[in-house]
Amino acid sequence: MVVRMRHTRAHTANRRSHHALENPTLVTCECGASRLKHRACPSCGRYRGRVIVDVAAKAAAKAARRASRSQEGEGAKEAAH
Numbered sequence: 001m002v003v004r005m006r007h008t009r010a011h012t013a014n015r016r017s018h019h020a021l022e023n024p025t026l027v028t029c030e031c032g033a034s035r036l037k038h039r040a041c042p043s044c045g046r047y048r049g050r051v052i053v054d055v056a057a058k059a060a061a062k063a064a065r066r067a068s069r070s071q072e073g074e075g076a077k078e079a080a081h
C-alpha cells in the first residue's frame with residue numbers, strides 16, 4: 001500500500017495513545033509465590049487449588065533432556081572434525 005496523505009504529529013500521537021503496555025496482573029498463589037492471574041503456578045503447578053502440572057516430574061524430564069542433548073552436541077562436534 002502507498003501512503004497517500006501525511007499524518008500530522010497529533011494524529012500519530014493520538015493513535016499511539018493506545019499502545020502503552022499494561023503491567024501483568026500478579027496474584028499470590030496458595031504456595032506463597034506470585035503468579036500471573038488465570039495461569040497455573042510455575043513453582044507448585046496448581047491452578048484453582050488443584051495440581052495441574054507435575055512440577056517435579058517436569059523438572060526431572062527437563063534435566064534428562066538437557067543431559068542427553070549435551071551428549072549429542074559432543075558427538076556432533078566429533079563427527080564434524
Ligand SMILES: [Zn+2]
Nearest residue numbers: 029031041044
Ligand atoms: Zn503455587
